[in-house]
Amino acid sequence: MRTALALGLSLAMSLSMSAAAHAQSGAAEGQKLAFDRGKGNCLTCHEIKGGDLPGSIGPKLENLKGRYDRAELTAILNDETVRNPLTVMPPFGRNRILTEQEISAIVDFLQTL
Amino acid sequence: MTASSGPWANRRLILKGAGLVALIGLGNAVLHAAPVFAATNDNKYPEDAFKQKNAGDAIKALYGRDHEASDKIKLDAPEIAENGGVVPIAVTTSLPNVTSISFIVAENPFALAASYHIPEGTVPAVANRLKMAKTSNVIALVESGGKLYSATKEVKVTVGGCGG
Amino acid sequence: MSALRALLVAATALGLGATAMAEDKPNPPADAKAFQDYFVKKFPKVAFDDFVNGPYSMNADMRRQWEEKEQFPPYEFALEAGKEMFAKPFKNGKTYADCFPNGGIGIRQNYPYFDDKEGKVVTLELALNRCREANGEQPYSYVKDEMASLTAYMAYTSRGKRFDIRIPDDPRALEAYEKGKEYFYTRRGQLNFSCASCHVQSPGERIRAEILAPALGILNAMPIYRSEWSGMGTISRRIVTCNSQTRAVPLEPQSDEYRNLEYYLSYVSNGLPVSGPGARP
Amino acid sequence: MASSIRVRAILNGENAEVQTLIQHPMDTGLVKDAKGELIPAHYIQQLTFTHKDKTVFLADWGTAVSKDPYVKFAFKGAAKGDELKVSWVDNKGATDSLTATIQ
Numbered sequence: 001m002r003t004a005l006a007l008g009l010s011l012a013m014s015l016s017m018s019a020a021a022h023a024q025s026g027a028a029e030g031q032k033l034a035f036d037r038g039k040g041n042c043l044t045c046h047e048i049k050g051g052d053l054p055g056s057i058g059p060k061l062e063n064l065k066g067r068y069d070r071a072e073l074t075a076i077l078n079d080e081t082v083r084n085p086l087t088v089m090p091p092f093g094r095n096r097i098l099t100e101q102e103i104s105a106i107v108d109f110l111q112t113l
Numbered sequence: 114m115t116a117s118s119g120p121w122a123n124r125r126l127i128l129k130g131a132g133l134v135a136l137i138g139l140g141n142a143v144l145h146a147a148p149v150f151a152a153t154n155d156n157k158y159p160e161d162a163f164k165q166k167n168a169g170d171a172i173k174a175l176y177g178r179d180h181e182a183s184d185k186i187k188l189d190a191p192e193i194a195e196n197g198g199v200v201p202i203a204v205t206t207s208l209p210n211v212t213s214i215s216f217i218v219a220e221n222p223f224a225l226a227a228s229y230h231i232p233e234g235t236v237p238a239v240a241n242r243l244k245m246a247k248t249s250n251v252i253a254l255v256e257s258g259g260k261l262y263s264a265t266k267e268v269k270v271t272v273g274g275c276g277g
Numbered sequence: 278m279s280a281l282r283a284l285l286v287a288a289t290a291l292g293l294g295a296t297a298m299a300e301d302k303p304n305p306p307a308d309a310k311a312f313q314d315y316f317v318k319k320f321p322k323v324a325f326d327d328f329v330n331g332p333y334s335m336n337a338d339m340r341r342q343w344e345e346k347e348q349f350p351p352y353e354f355a356l357e358a359g360k361e362m363f364a365k366p367f368k369n370g371k372t373y374a375d376c377f378p379n380g381g382i383g384i385r386q387n388y389p390y391f392d393d394k395e396g397k398v399v400t401l402e403l404a405l406n407r408c409r410e411a412n413g414e415q416p417y418s419y420v421k422d423e424m425a426s427l428t429a430y431m432a433y434t435s436r437g438k439r440f441d442i443r444i445p446d447d448p449r450a451l452e453a454y455e456k457g458k459e460y461f462y463t464r465r466g467q468l469n470f471s472c473a474s475c476h477v478q479s480p481g482e483r484i485r486a487e488i489l490a491p492a493l494g495i496l497n498a499m500p501i502y503r504s505e506w507s508g509m510g511t512i513s514r515r516i517v518t519c520n521s522q523t524r525a526v527p528l529e530p531q532s533d534e535y536r537n538l539e540y541y542l543s544y545v546s547n548g549l550p551v552s553g554p555g556a557r558p
Numbered sequence: 559m560a561s562s563i564r565v566r567a568i569l570n571g572e573n574a575e576v577q578t579l580i581q582h583p584m585d586t587g588l589v590k591d592a593k594g595e596l597i598p599a600h601y602i603q604q605l606t607f608t609h610k611d612k613t614v615f616l617a618d619w620g621t622a623v624s625k626d627p628y629v630k631f632a633f634k635g636a637a638k639g640d641e642l643k644v645s646w647v648d649n650k651g652a653t654d655s656l657t658a659t660i661q
Contacts, residue, residue, distance in 0.1 A: 037272060043485065044484045044485050045484065052248070052269075052271065053193070053248075053269055053271040053485060053486055054483075054485070055482065055483045055484040055485050055487075056482045056483040057479050057482045057483070057484065081469070086478070088470065088474045088475070088478060088479060090467070090468040090469050090470070091469050095467045095468070095469060096467070097467055097468070097524075156604075156613070156616055158603050158604055158618055159618055163618075163620040163621075191338055191341065191342050192338050193338060193486050194342075194486070195339050195342050195343075195486070195487075195504070195558035196504035196505060196558040198504050198505075198507060198624060198625065199346070199351070199504045199624045199625075200342075200624075201342050201345040201346065203345075203630075218622055221622050222586075222588060223620055223621065223622065225620055225622075226619075226620055226622035226623060227617060227618065227619050227620065227622070227623055228617075228618040229615065229616065229617050229618070229629075229631070230613070230615070230616040230617075230618075231615070232612070232613060232614060232615070232616075234614065234633055234634045234635050235614050235615055235631065235632070235633040235634070236573060236631065236632040236633060236634070238631065238632065239629065239630070239631050240345070240628075240629070240630040240631075241623065241627070241628060241629045241630070242346075242623070242624040242627065242628045243622050243623060243624060244584075244586070244621075244622045244623070244624055245622075269486070270486075271485050271486035272485055272486075273484075273485060273486070273487055273505060348577060348630070349564070349566070349577050349578075349579045349628050349630075351579075351626055353564060353579055354564075354579075354581050354626065357560060358560075361560075507625050
């Protein structure tokens with residue numbers, strides 16, 4: 001239900017925006033999704049610039065630009081157990097915690113770090 | 114108390130306390146009238162001060178005067194609260210002639226949390242457990258010799274890890 | 278990846294019971310030793326008995342807050358209520374003491390046990406409700422209030438006694454243990470966590486401000502007053518909320534799966550003292 | 559019914575050290591229940607400790623004091639076996655009291 005609603009919103013947003021504006025506002029939307037406790041909830045495990053009191057399970061998310069391309073980040077968000085069966089990172093795409101559009105927005109945000 | 118012996122020492126205290134509770138339980142009675150306070154106006158509940166939203170207004174309503182920071186006040190509070198609902202906070206002071214100690218949580222919906230009257234003969238030290246809505250400065254106010262002193266410490270409060 | 282395969286990968290990679298799992302036959306004593314060695318090695322500064330204090334054994338700032346709480350612990354009211362309830366006779370004149378060895382005093386460390394008549398694991402919470410029903414009383418909710426008070430009192434009378442969970446020479450007991458172990462290491466729920474993801478792989482780490490507790494000794498402190506709950510909770514409540522927090526579908530309290538899980542997790546904490554009732558964030 | 563008040567008063571040198579835990583919801587009035595309705599504020603406003611007709615400690619509390627409140631203080635001039643009376647009154651006018659013995 002929540003996912004369906006978010007998908008709808010996300011679609012509506014993408015449609016209403018020009019392609020040029022997309023990446024920038026995608027990153028802003030992505031940050032919101034990354035920090036949202038009901039969505040990415042990334043701060044539970046990762047330290048991220050701009051987020052208060054992060055957890056310590058995952059690596060600090062910094063200098064991602066250049067280290068990972070878009071496809072790699074998308075794959076990690078989608079299902080990191082493919083690369084690392086022991087990871088505790090939830091498979092956000094495979095288990096539909098986040099929609100494709102939401103993952104794309106979060107990747108936009110991660111690429112600004 | 115050392116970190117390793119601490120809890121066990123406390124456990125012994127609890128054991129001692131269990132017998133004590135049983136003893137004093139016999140003397141308990143529910144009051145039907147309001148408790149009788151010493152007959153001074155000082156003991157009236159400061160309703161207005163507890164209704165103030167921000168720290169400055171609450172301090173003004175409670176004390177009607179400014180405060181200055183003092184290194185003679187030791188405010189003991191955690192860096193990160195393990196839970197915002199129960200934050201142990203304690204104050205001790207070497208200031209003389211203390212008449213009251215109050216606790217302000219600046220970012221709470223109502224800033225004043227608790228205020229304690231310290232009559233002569235009572236040690237100027239209080240420990241209590243407070244609720245904190247979010248990360249905030251905690252201000253301990255000590256009224257000493259008719260003046261108001263303070264110590265401030267930030268306590269971080271965060272949400273639990275598991276998502277909503 | 279199948280659950281069993283995943284379990285094997287996880288347990289082997291963590292160095293847990295790898296030897297035991299590689300053998301044809303399950304070997305609980307070897308499991309328990311590997312499990313305990315893993316935590317002792319991972320946390321060389323934590324005294325063995327201190328593992329029962331969960332997150333407070335791994336973080337000094339949290340420990341100070343806990344020590345302050347223990348001066349007059351929040352489970353005090355539940356403990357007293359439990360003591361009264363335990364002594365109060367049922368309508369038929371019998372009491373809880375009639376249902377348990379040693380009148381129910383100082384026996385927490387022996388639960389859960391394998392009941393050879395039923396062929397299943399019996400937890401303390403289950404035994405308490407069965408005692409009630411056998412005496413014509415309604416069972417209590419497994420998750421809080423009365424059940425938490427009763428188990429708080431029973432744990433309190435057993436403080437310091439070391440967990441002594443037995444696996445009798447009965448293939449059904451071994452099977453229950455193995456199933457509990459499988460449940461513990463199997464990933465589930467939308468977040469894809471196993472119990473081990475948090476409590477074996479990441480104890481001592483923070484999820485936001487919370488410090489994850491080590492699985493070793495985690496049940497020794499039960500029941501607990503959790504500030505997050507503003508109240509008491511039983512082992513059943515802890516497991517159910519763990520499942521729902523990781524967005525898995527919780528099972529019924531005292532379902533076979535949970536009973537087996539408690540059996541496994543208690544067995545591998547053998548030798549650690551009862552510290553319950555406990556207080557946790 | 560058991561009292562809502564638990565007290566430990568122990569003489570340590572010249573100080574009587576007093577710890578108190580009280581069973582009380584301390585509802586802030588800002589929290590909603592499961593049905594989405596606000597739980598009305600319900601909290602202890604004053605807690606008084608009296609030793610030999612003298613108020614030795616008086617707490618004024620707001621809603622930010624934790625559920626099942628705890629407070630610790632110490633005072634001089636007490637002897638073992640002395641009585642210490644503890645009483646509270648909340649914003650709904652309910653009260654409870656208990657007389658403890660200093661150990």
